[in-house]
Amino acid sequence: MRLAAAALAGAFLTAPVAAAPARVVSIHLCADELVMALADPGQIASLSWHAADPAQSYLAERAVGLPENFGGAEEVIALKPDLVLAGAYSGRETKTLLRRLGVKVLDLDLPRSFADIRRQTMAAAEALGHPERGRTLVAEMDAKLAAAARKVAGLPPASAILYQPGGVTMGKGFLEDEILRQAGLGNVATTLGIEGQGSVSIETLIAARPDLIIFGVEPDAPPSLSARMLSNRVLVRATRARPVTLPPILWTCGAWFTAEAVDRLANARVALAKAP
Amino acid sequence: MSRPALYAGLLSALVVLAAASLLIGPAGLSGLVVTEIRVPRVVLAIAVGASLGLTGAALQGLLRNPLAEPGLIGAAPAASFGAALAFYFGLAGYSPFAVPLAAMTGAGTAVVLLYALAGRDSSMLSLVLAGVAVSSFAGALTALALNLAPSPFAALEIAFWLLGSLADRTLTDVYVAVPLMALGCALVLTTGRALDALTLGEDAARSLGVDLGRLRLTLVAGIALAVGAAVSVSGAIGFVGLVVPHLLRRFVGYQPGRLLMPSALGGAVLVLAADLVVRLVSTGIELKLGVVTALVGAPFFLSLVLSTRRAMR
Numbered sequence: 001m002r003l004a005a006a007a008l009a010g011a012f013l014t015a016p017v018a019a020a021p022a023r024v025v026s027i028h029l030c031a032d033e034l035v036m037a038l039a040d041p042g043q044i045a046s047l048s049w050h051a052a053d054p055a056q057s058y059l060a061e062r063a064v065g066l067p068e069n070f071g072g073a074e075e076v077i078a079l080k081p082d083l084v085l086a087g088a089y090s091g092r093e094t095k096t097l098l099r100r101l102g103v104k105v106l107d108l109d110l111p112r113s114f115a116d117i118r119r120q121t122m123a124a125a126e127a128l129g130h131p132e133r134g135r136t137l138v139a140e141m142d143a144k145l146a147a148a149a150r151k152v153a154g155l156p157p158a159s160a161i162l163y164q165p166g167g168v169t170m171g172k173g174f175l176e177d178e179i180l181r182q183a184g185l186g187n188v189a190t191t192l193g194i195e196g197q198g199s200v201s202i203e204t205l206i207a208a209r210p211d212l213i214i215f216g217v218e219p220d221a222p223p224s225l226s227a228r229m230l231s232n233r234v235l236v237r238a239t240r241a242r243p244v245t246l247p248p249i250l251w252t253c254g255a256w257f258t259a260e261a262v263d264r265l266a267n268a269r270v271a272l273a274k275a276p
Numbered sequence: 277m278s279r280p281a282l283y284a285g286l287l288s289a290l291v292v293l294a295a296a297s298l299l300i301g302p303a304g305l306s307g308l309v310v311t312e313i314r315v316p317r318v319v320l321a322i323a324v325g326a327s328l329g330l331t332g333a334a335l336q337g338l339l340r341n342p343l344a345e346p347g348l349i350g351a352a353p354a355a356s357f358g359a360a361l362a363f364y365f366g367l368a369g370y371s372p373f374a375v376p377l378a379a380m381t382g383a384g385t386a387v388v389l390l391y392a393l394a395g396r397d398s399s400m401l402s403l404v405l406a407g408v409a410v411s412s413f414a415g416a417l418t419a420l421a422l423n424l425a426p427s428p429f430a431a432l433e434i435a436f437w438l439l440g441s442l443a444d445r446t447l448t449d450v451y452v453a454v455p456l457m458a459l460g461c462a463l464v465l466t467t468g469r470a471l472d473a474l475t476l477g478e479d480a481a482r483s484l485g486v487d488l489g490r491l492r493l494t495l496v497a498g499i500a501l502a503v504g505a506a507v508s509v510s511g512a513i514g515f516v517g518l519v520v521p522h523l524l525r526r527f528v529g530y531q532p533g534r535l536l537m538p539s540a541l542g543g544a545v546l547v548l549a550a551d552l553v554v555r556l557v558s559t560g561i562e563l564k565l566g567v568v569t570a571l572v573g574a575p576f577f578l579s580l581v582l583s584t585r586r587a588m589r
Contacts, residue, residue, distance in 0.1 A: 074303040
């Protein structure tokens with residue numbers, strides 16, 4: 001009797017919170033990356049069609065060969081998923097329809113801070129049945145953030161702006177703002193009063209005299225008129241700012257690897273301090 | 277072609293296309309997939325197509341101008357703006373009713389504005405001009421919402437929605453929008469006799485006992501309801517209201533009243549066919565229905581214009 005009770009208690013203790021889903025489908029790039037990092041390869045039934053694109057997906061090489069989907073409800077249902085991961089601002093109708101059909105849908109919001117990233121990583125890890133992997137990923141990210149913080153500790157304040165094609169920049173309340181702050185940089189966009197997404201003209205930027213201009217472009221992005229604005233030499237010469245490039249792949253989907261963006265900016269901040 | 281033959285042709289095309297639409301898809305034929313995914317899509321394609329075709333025919337009759345289409349009186353662009361606002365303020369996330377309700381509020385506001393600008397007793401010309409004004413104003417407001425969108429993802433979501441699609445709509449969308457489309461269409465269908473009288477000119481129509489002010493009011497209200505509700509579930513789907521009446525006019529002896537019902541059926545057939553094409557040709561990311569109707573509709577319309585010109589020589 002006592003043995004049975006112990007066995008029962010043991011069973012309760014070792015039983016996972018919920019059974020790990022056997023067939024996971026992701027219909028959003030940002031969810032793809034978390035699924036690839038957290039799930040067993042055998043759990044992944046399908047990833048979104050962006051997952052294997054090295055220009056957009058941080059773990060593109062891991063997605064090669066995995067079935068891709070284009071996010072239609074019928075397509076997803078045909079995969080017989082236990083869990084569907086989706087992202088904010090896309091597939092609204094599809095998510096509603098899948099929920100109506102009784103499919104469990106985990107909707108990942110756009111993270112606006114590293115705290116959001118921690119929360120989201122853990123939510124995905126628990127839903128996928130691997131909370132320990134979530135904790136490892138978050139710990140990795142926090143270690144990288146702490147290392148970056150040590151690099152810039154004690155340096156005087158410097159200002160920077162993330163400048164994307166078309167003069168688009170991100171201010172208060174967005175993840176990009178915190179990336180800059182964690183790297184010891186004051187965000188010029190926030191100082192200019194921009195909340196969320198905004199745009200800053202070249203003249204305004206020159207007048208604001210940032211120490212660092214962070215060009216948010218992929219090194220081999222297809223040419224566009226608005227990207228040409230970024231290669232404007234006048235901009236760098238007139239502001240005497242130090243140019244840095246930071247590939248959007250590191251922060252467009254805020255996730256554990258966004259700490260790498262902080263690290264790169266911290267290095268740029270250190271280089272700025274050493275420059276004459 | 278006789279009238280019964282025309283109706284028989286359109287109805288059988290509708291039945292065949294609807295059946296094909298219900299049977300074809302990647303997820304096989306399980307009951308839930310058909311009732312929850314494909315039925316809403318087919319019902320909405322028929323309702324949206326019928327609304328666009330019918331309102332196009334009615335407006336062309338009212339204005340006695342073959343270039344008129346539902347977008348002209350500003351209801352469709354205003355409905356788009358209403359929907360864009362629902363996305364912009366994040367209301368779309370709270371309730372499945374948010375986007376349709378916002379779109380219909382937009383369409384309703386457009387009609388009220390239209391009446392303030394071109395009241396009951398003004399000419400058809402001022403109605404068109406007011407419609408164009410409301411239309412461009414709504415278009416500008418939509419652009420403004422895109423311009424000020426809180427994040428690049430939100431802007432993209434609005435932009436994609438505006439392209440028009442029937443993908444993954446639910447039965448909820450059917451329950452919300454179809455009764456309103458039906459009501460709007462019913463209002464428009466009551467105007468057949470008056471539209472026929474109007475072909476003789478406004479004065480002649482008046483002497484035949486047609487109340488022109490009431491005709492305008494009925495049509496504008498009906499079109500706002502039908503088009504507003506249609507846009508609220510599908511986004512903007514172009515060219516249907518323009519092309520369908522053109523195609524069918526010759527079969528009904530060029531009488532606008534007799535053109536109404538065939539145009540509703542023809543619109544339903546066209547949208548259903550276009551939606552089927554979208555689903556069949558899209559091996560990858562699904563093409564947007566509104567993109568396809570305009571892409572196929574525009575060259576087709578051009579060839580129609582050219583052949584008409586040749587015939588007139």
